[in-house]
Amino acid sequence: MPAGIVGLLGTRGPTSRVDISRELGLSPATVTQVTKDLIARGLVEQLESVPSNGGRPARLLGLVRQAGVALGAKVTADHIAIVTVELDGSVRTSTTRPFDPSAPDAVHLLGRILAAEVDGLAERLLGVGVGVPGSVDAQASGVVDAPTFGWQAMPVGQTLRDRLGTPVLVDNDVNTLAAAERLYGVGRAHSSYLVVTIGRGIGCGIVVDGSVYRGAAGGAGEIGHIPVTADGPVCGCGATGCLEAYIGAAALKGRGVEAFAEAGELLGRVLAGIVHTVDPEVVVLMGEGVDDWQHWEPAFEASLRRCLLPARRGLPVVVEPWTEDQWARGAASLVLASPFDSSGNGGEQGRLVRARLGTADV
Structure with a gap:
């Protein structure tokens, strides 16, 4: 129970006791007692009041980040x-x-x-x-x-x-x-989403019903090794024709803008297949490669929307600024x-x- 309250404050940010009770299905008395203990231990603090629908203003609770x-x-x-x-x-x-x-x-x-x-x-x-x-x-x-x-x-x-x-x-x-997005990013508002990274490699974190899907042996999401041609360039994994061998950083290095257009088209086509398989609410693009996103985007958007079923074509794609x-x-x-x-x-x-x-x- 204390862990659940700390977790909720960690994902939602400052929250009132009433909202904690509602979100976690706990009685108001239980929330009051547990949060009182968390405050005494220096894990939670009372913040400013906010207007409520009648009655006294609600006090927000937040984590003591230095704890x-x-x-x-x-x-x-x-x-x-x-x-x-x-x-x-x-x-x-x-x-x-x-x-x-x-x-x-x-x-x-x-x-x-x-x-x-x-x-x-x-x-x-x-x-x-x-x-x-x-x-x-x-x-x-x-x-x-x-x-x-x-x-x-x-x-x-x-x-x-x-x-x-x-x-x-x-x-x-x-x-x-993908786990960090659950804490601090799109995962606060969406329970199913993809985090796709472009850079040296091409990776995908898959979140379903609020949990990172890891697969049977922890290897889920290796979309960079989806074979896109029967032959083609040799990939770092040893196979040929992998997505990563075409659009990873090594494949694009030293090539012109047209290479990014080709990469964007191929990434959009592959992601459409992943979207049809997983059915996410949103896709987040991250990684070192987003620094050049203006070169990827036109071909990526056209390819993704064209390859998606009509009902999916409004799928939001969020490109996040990147730092290491x-x-x-x-x-x-x-x-x-x-x-x-x-x-x-x-x-x-x-x-x-x-x-x-x-x-x-x-």
Whole structure:
């Protein structure tokens, strides 16, 4: 129950007790008692009053954002982006560190880099979230297959937990962005959506009924490896004719604007197929590639709308401005989402985060 209230305030922002009661199906007396305890523990604070429909003005409640922080790390082919994020999603610090994932002791090196960041956070640290470009068996165990790194069944989660002595959650990097949208973006208003990233690779986070769909082995959403031709260029995965081999950053590098038009047309066509399969309420486009979106957009929009069934052609597409911090903040959101992890993605690690926050339900 405390976790549910903290989770609601984390996703909705400042909310009245009446609205908390309505959203969570709790009695007003229960909400009053639980929020009183959360206020006493310094997790929740009373904010300004707002007009109500008759009677006294309603007091809003909000999270005390300094009550806890999460460390987020996005692992790339040559560096790690690291942020500390407060309860309301505010990025407090941001840094990058060189990193070679192909090194024999790469995961232990990752642990040493993160340990230096963890040491300065003391008791405020709720946990560490890590985003990687590969398949992850489960957030809690964190066993990673990342072909671009040469990682196969790499025990990232357990290695980092042993080194850091704190809860660690690991997931595919695009899934972490989808989780962050649930906390701070379109997911506040939509329960089913796609987060599509364009850049070095092409990825897709799939959210259905408010939960990130990860698939049987954590590999759902690898749309960059949809085969679009029978032959064609060789992809980084070793196959030929993959979407990513045509429209990933390496394929577009050094080519003219016409290449972006071709890429936009192909992306629109493939996404139409995904939309027909998943039936999202909205599509969010993110990633380094959106910096050039003005070159992608005309062909993408024409292709997407043409390939969608008539009833789907009004589907909203949101293009979000991009900074690298968003990757790392997405990783941190694995931790910050733990108070309302109704699907149990965080497993035992999520429970440990809730215990650190003081919201473990009994």
